[in-house]
Amino acid sequence: MLIAMMDIGSMVSPVRLEMVRNKVCKSRASLPGWACVLGLLLFATSSSIPHLYAQALCLCFFMGIAHTFTDMSLAVLIRSWYTSGELRLAESGAASANIWVSLFGTEHTLTFFRSACGTMGVVIAFYWPALAYWKHPGFPETAAWLTQAQRTLIEQRTSKLSEFLNEQQQNTRFTLTVLRNAKLWKMALLQLPVQMARSYITFWPIIFARTLGIEKMTPVWLLVSGTPWLIPAFFQVWNAKPFHNWKTDPGFFPSQITRLQVSSLLAFLGFGIACFTTQKFLLVSALYLMPLHDIGHLTSLFAFLSSPSALFTDPSEVKSAQHFVNAIGFVGTLFGSFMWPLKYDENVYKMASGIQGVAIILSLYAVRFCVLEIASDETARRAGRNVEERKVEEAELITLQGTSETLDAKVY
Structure with missing residues (x-):
C-alpha cells in the first residue's frame, strides 16, 4: 500500500x-x-x-x-x-x-x-x-x-x-487527463491479476524452506532459496535487447509467445511434480522448474511498460500512465499477500498451479491487447500525421504555383 x-x-x-x-x-x-x-x-x-x-x-x-x-x-x-x-x-x-x-x-x-x-x-x-x-x-x-x-x-x-x-512538448493539460483513456484502464486491470499471481515471489523463501522441512529462516537459506530465480534473472539480461526493438521487429511477439508457452509448460511440470510426490530430490527439482513461469510473464510485463508511449505522445502523460498501471499492480500484490497460506502442502501447489494458469492466459491476452489494439492506435496516429504532412505539402505547392503565376504575369 x-x-x-x-x-x-x-x-x-x-x-x-x-x-x-x-x-x-x-x-x-x-x-x-x-x-x-x-x-x-x-x-x-x-x-x-x-x-x-x-x-x-x-x-x-x-x-x-x-x-x-x-x-x-x-x-x-x-x-x-x-x-x-x-x-x-x-x-x-x-x-x-x-x-x-x-x-x-x-x-x-x-x-x-x-x-x-x-x-x-x-x-x-x-x-x-x-x-x-x-x-x-x-x-x-x-x-x-x-x-x-x-x-x-x-x-x-x-x-x-x-x-x-x-522536441517541443505541449504540457498544458493536467496529468489526470490520462485517466480518460479507456484502454489505459483495461491495461491496468489486466496487470492486477498478473501481479496478484506473481506475489508468491515474496513468500518463495518460506515455500522453499518449509518444503525441505526447515523451520528457522537464516540468511544462508535466503540465499539458497534465491538460486532457482537465477534462470529468469539471466534470461532478463539476455532478453533485454530484443525487448528494446519490440516495435520494429515483426517476429518479436511470435518468438516471445513461443517462449511463453515452453516456459509455462516446464513450470506446470514443476507444479505437477510437487503435487504428487514427497521425495525431497524431486521436490527440489520441481522448485527449480516453477520460477520458469516468470519468463512468460516478462512478455506482458515489458509490453505494459512500453505500451503507454503508444497511447500518449506527451512524455509527462506517458510517465503518469506508467505510474497508474504500477499502482494498480501493487494493489494486486497487496491482495496476493492475503491469498497464500503459511502452511505448505500439495494442496497449496495445486492452488498455485491454477492461479499461475489463469495469470498466463491473461498474459497472452495482454500481449494480444498490446500488439493489436495499441498498435492499431499507433498506426492510425501515423496515418493522421501522413495526411497532415500531405496537406502541408499541397498547401506549399499551391503557394509556389501562385507565386510562379504572379511572376509570369509580371514578366509578360
Missing part, C-alpha cells in the same frame, strides 16, 4: 518535462536538492510506519512527487549522456535487481523495509546529493570539469541521439 501511494503521488504530480528540461537541469543544485528531499522523506516514512501508518501514507504521497522530480531529471541526463547499449545494460541490471529485492522481503517485510529504507534514506539525504552536486553537469556548456573532448561528445549525443530533449 505504501508503494502504491508513492505511485499515486507520482501520477498526480504537476511536474512537467518542459519544466525539468528548461529549469531543473540547468541548476547544479536542483537535482541534489530533490535527492535530499527524497532521502529525508524516505527516512521519515520508515520511522513512522510502526506508530503512525496514516502519516506514513501521506509521506509516501509526497515522496512520489519528489521522486518524479529526481526521476525526470535523471532521465534527461541519461538520455543526453549514455548510448542505447549502455541504457540496455542499466535496464537489465535494474530488472534483475528487482527479483532479488522481492526475494529478501519474506515474512520480515516490515523490518526489512524499515532497515533498508532507513539506511537508503540516510545515504540519499547526506551522501548522494554531495556527489551529485559535484558530478552533475547541468548542461554541457555549464560544466567546468569536462574536457573539450567530453563536452563535444555530450553535445553530439544531445543533438543527434536525444529527440527526447529537443
